[in-house]
Amino acid sequence: xxxxxxxxxxxxxxxxxxxxxxxxxxxxxxxxxxxxxxxxxxxxxxxxxxxxxxxxxxxxxxxxxxxxxxxxxxxxxxxxxxxxxxxxxxxxxxxxxxxxxxxxxxxxxxxxxxxxxxxxxxxxxxxxxxxxxxxxxxxxxxxxxxxxxxxxxxxxxxxxxxxxxxxxxxxxxxxxxxxxxxxxxxxxxxxxxxxxxxxxxxxxxxxxxxxxxxxxxxxxxxxxxxxxxxxxxxxxxxxxxxxxxxxxxxxxxxxxxxxxxxxxxxxxxxxxxxxxxxxxxxxxxxxxxxxxxxxxxxxxxxxxxxxxxxxxxxxxxxxxxxxxxxxxxxxxxxxxxxxxxx
Numbered sequence: 001x002x003x004x005x006x007x008x009x010x011x012x013x014x015x016x017x018x019x020x021x022x023x024x025x026x027x028x029x030x031x032x033x034x035x036x037x038x039x040x041x042x043x044x045x046x047x048x049x050x051x052x053x054x055x056x057x058x059x060x061x062x063x064x065x066x067x068x069x070x071x072x073x074x075x076x077x078x079x080x081x082x083x084x085x086x087x088x089x090x091x092x093x094x095x096x097x098x099x100x101x102x103x104x105x106x107x108x109x110x111x112x113x114x115x116x117x118x119x120x121x122x123x124x125x126x127x128x129x130x131x132x133x134x135x136x137x138x139x140x141x142x143x144x145x146x147x148x149x150x151x152x153x154x155x156x157x158x159x160x161x162x163x164x165x166x167x168x169x170x171x172x173x174x175x176x177x178x179x180x181x182x183x184x185x186x187x188x189x190x191x192x193x194x195x196x197x198x199x200x201x202x203x204x205x206x207x208x209x210x211x212x213x214x215x216x217x218x219x220x221x222x223x224x225x226x227x228x229x230x231x232x233x234x235x236x237x238x239x240x241x242x243x244x245x246x247x248x249x250x251x252x253x254x255x256x257x258x259x260x261x262x263x264x265x266x267x268x269x270x271x272x273x274x275x276x277x278x279x280x281x282x283x284x285x286x287x288x289x290x291x292x293x294x295x296x297x298x299x300x301x302x303x304x305x306x307x308x309x310x311x312x313x314x315x316x317x318x319x320x321x322x323x324x325x326x327x328x329x330x331x332x333x334x335x336x337x338x339x340x341x342x
Contacts, residue, residue, distance in 0.1 A: 028107060031110045052073070055074075056072045100185050100186060126149075152186040167195055167227055169191040170191045218299065236297070242289065260272055
């Protein structure tokens with residue numbers, strides 16, 4: 001569920017203005033090309049939808065003999081908020097390149113038709129694997145997904161190569177996409193804001209936007225958006241991954257964040273771990289992971305870690321888990337031998 005409250009501080013571009021993006025950074029498609037790519041937007045190629053419109057799998061022509069599979073997000077023609085976010089995403093992603101950010105191939109802005117063309121992420125969203133498909137993800141796989149996403153966010157905050165960083169403002173499991181190898185990439189930059197990177201708590205006064213269940217309470221109360229807001233959102237993703245419960249879990253009276261925080265304070269973190277992991281997760285890895293997730297979710301922004309710190313702790317948690325997995329694999333042949341009778 002998306003949240004929007006009005007403020008006069010938001011500097012949005014007028015959706016009617018033409019987009020000017022260097023061709024070497026982003027390709028401008030005609031609507032006819034996108035119709036061809038999706039068989040006239042045939043519903044059988046629809047792979048997702050939301051308030052903005054629908055996402056289709058398509059095939060675009062890139063040269064006389066080269067064809068690329070892509071994802072095409074077609075916006076509802078009457079969606080005014082979607083129009084401003086469309087413009088923001090084109091301008092943002094055309095300038096950013098990182099292996100843990102979804103690449104924008106191009107866009108279409110023709111009449112009332114607006115569409116974004118991305119690289120195709122074969123495995124879909126992290127949300128779907130956790131909460132819809134029930135994919136049996138190991139703890140090491142989940143940690144690697146979190147590490148990939150945290151690398152993408154760390155790049156946005158500090159590594160864009162300019163004096164400005166980017167605050168995503170809508171980090172959630174449905175905006176973390178997975179490729180064929182389950183490598184994670186951050187997507188959907190429609191709400192992203194540019195901010196200076198020279199001070200950790202430099203903030204942007206802006207209208208409050210985001211998604212219920214992930215919303216940074218400090219940002220919601222004050223309208224002050226900082227990079228630490230993204231850290232809070234990502235903390236919610238971390239506990240989703242650990243518990244395999246959605247951010248908006250109707251079975252929990254006080255919400256997922258409070259439920260997890262209470263269990264961690266009481267020293268009962270093992271009780272919130274996804275049941276499929278409880279016999280396999282390293283105690284050291286769990287302690288490291290739950291500790292950094294808790295810090296991400298602190299109410300006071302300046303007490304939260306940076307994304308660089310989060311990345312370091314997640315890498316440490318993965319190292320602990322890999323040591324446990326390695327020792328288990330070494331013992332397995334002996335266990336198998338013991339099962340034979342002479």
